[in-house]
Amino acid sequence: MDQYYSQVHHQVSSDLENGDVNYKVGLNSNSMKEVSVNGKTPQNISSSIVRKKSDPVLVSSNVRFQMLGYFLTNLQEVILGTKLAVLFPAIPLAIAADYYKLGRPWIFALSLLGLTPLAERVSFLTEQIAYFTGPTVGGLLNATCGNATELIIAILALYQNKIHVLKYSLLGSILSNLLLVLGTSLLCGGLANLKKEQRYDRKQADVNSLLLLLGLLCHMLPLMFRYAIGEGTATDFSTLEMSRASSIIMLIAYVAYIFFQLKTHRQLFDSQEEGDEEEEKAEIGFWSAFTWLAGMTIIIALLSEYVVGTIEAASDSWGISVSFLSIILLPIVGNAAEHAGSVIFALKNKLDISLGVALGSATQISMFVVPLCVVVAWTMNIQMDLDFSLLETGSLAFTIIITAFTLQDGTSHYLKGLLLFLCYIVIAACFFVHKIPQSQISEGKSFTGLFAA
Numbered sequence: 001m002d003q004y005y006s007q008v009h010h011q012v013s014s015d016l017e018n019g020d021v022n023y024k025v026g027l028n029s030n031s032m033k034e035v036s037v038n039g040k041t042p043q044n045i046s047s048s049i050v051r052k053k054s055d056p057v058l059v060s061s062n063v064r065f066q067m068l069g070y071f072l073t074n075l076q077e078v079i080l081g082t083k084l085a086v087l088f089p090a091i092p093l094a095i096a097a098d099y100y101k102l103g104r105p106w107i108f109a110l111s112l113l114g115l116t117p118l119a120e121r122v123s124f125l126t127e128q129i130a131y132f133t134g135p136t137v138g139g140l141l142n143a144t145c146g147n148a149t150e151l152i153i154a155i156l157a158l159y160q161n162k163i164h165v166l167k168y169s170l171l172g173s174i175l176s177n178l179l180l181v182l183g184t185s186l187l188c189g190g191l192a193n194l195k196k197e198q199r200y201d202r203k204q205a206d207v208n209s210l211l212l213l214l215g216l217l218c219h220m221l222p223l224m225f226r227y228a229i230g231e232g233t234a235t236d237f238s239t240l241e242m243s244r245a246s247s248i249i250m251l252i253a254y255v256a257y258i259f260f261q262l263k264t265h266r267q268l269f270d271s272q273e274e275g276d277e278e279e280e281k282a283e284i285g286f287w288s289a290f291t292w293l294a295g296m297t298i299i300i301a302l303l304s305e306y307v308v309g310t311i312e313a314a315s316d317s318w319g320i321s322v323s324f325l326s327i328i329l330l331p332i333v334g335n336a337a338e339h340a341g342s343v344i345f346a347l348k349n350k351l352d353i354s355l356g357v358a359l360g361s362a363t364q365i366s367m368f369v370v371p372l373c374v375v376v377a378w379t380m381n382i383q384m385d386l387d388f389s390l391l392e393t394g395s396l397a398f399t400i401i402i403t404a405f406t407l408q409d410g411t412s413h414y415l416k417g418l419l420l421f422l423c424y425i426v427i428a429a430c431f432f433v434h435k436i437p438q439s440q441i442s443e444g445k446s447f448t449g450l451f452a453a
Contacts, residue, residue: 084117104313111306112333119149120337128289131282153304168326173365176331182358183420189346190414200351202410208359209404215366218246222387243385247371254367321435
């Protein structure tokens with residue numbers, strides 16, 4: 001691929017010298033320079049496992065119009081540079097299904113499939129931008145965009161006043177990362193390395209566990225307050241005010257965590273990276289990556305709107321509860337590439353990366369995306385609080401506590417992974433039979449009181 005890019009760059013230079021073209025293409029002189037990858041997050045490293053070097057089939061060195069050749073080169077790297085490229089046709093099919101008013105369950109299913117490669121490509125594009133912005137800004141960008149799909153789905157659900165879908169999807173992302181991703185990673189890694197001692201850095205796990213426990217406290221206080229005081233208008237108002245104040249505290253804690261991760265204690269997180277990766281090069285230019293990122297964000301927003309708008313119709317058609325689709329199915333499909341990468345790194349006995357993926361994503365959802373949605377809802381005059389109801393909050397509490405106990409000694413074996421995975425199966429079974437009658441779901445309001453005694 002490096003030889004191919006050299007041919008393209010040589011052809012562009014030759015044409016400019018010979019006067020064949022009177023414009024400069026978007027190749028930046030720094031596009032292929034070697035830079036540090038310290039701005040990478042474990043999510044980026046994990047997602048890179050499903051990438052592949054695409055063969056130069058779309059463009060040859062004899063392309064006469066170099067601007068077109070440069071575009072095709074970028075198209076090849078962005079679209080064909082992933083093993084999930086086979087799922088890209090689901091995107092136009094989902095749009096066509098919506099345009100021709102096909103069954104809403106079909107729109108839901110096709111949109112989910114289309115979101116899978118887009119989520120991995122957003123990770124790739126933010127990584128490319130990080131090559132040019134430096135490790136600190138790049139790391140912040142990667143941390144912010146690490147769960148872009150979940151954030152967009154949450155904002156659209158909030159805009160459509162579907163608070164139940166929003167809360168379910170965010171809760172599902174946390175449960176999926178802590179039990180499914182981490183559990184399967186430890187299970188597969190332990191089985192593949194039976195004769196090796198599997199160890200990881202406890203310091204990073206401790207930091208993330210503390211943040212998750214703080215987020216759990218902020219989730220539990222509104223629920224406990226409601227049970228202690230009882231139902232009523234005054235209780236609802238107090239719970240809402242408490243949730244907004246707690247959300248601000250959570251965002252402050254998340255900002256401190258980012259500063260801790262990228263500045264003062266970066267060595268705790270840099271230890272996950274492999275030394276041979278420090279010589280990687282950017283594959284596309286800065287403005288190309290930025291343009292592709294903007295375009296894919298728009299497509300993700302479109303497909304997310306389809307998902308949010310059709311999830312209840314799919315639930316009725318398939319006979320599966322909205323809670324199961326939101327808590328179990330959405331996170332699995334949305335982060336399939338990242339999850340697969342985490343397992344593969346565990347198979348290679350690189351547990352620091354696997355833990356960084358699972359714990360980092362869960363922390364970002366709990367301490368950034370959830371409180372951000374509460375604050376955004378506040379600005380939109382929508383009453384969203386942190387009370388996720390008894391069943392949901394109880395599942396979250398046991399998940400965080402079990403995960404913290406699992407990671408307390410700095411070693412791993414397959415039994416730990418198996419137990420975490422079985423915990424996820426039990427919770428999935430619970431939400432599979434947990435069905436809320438459509439008449440009880442009030443759009444525009446939180447569903448926190450549905451399970452109150």
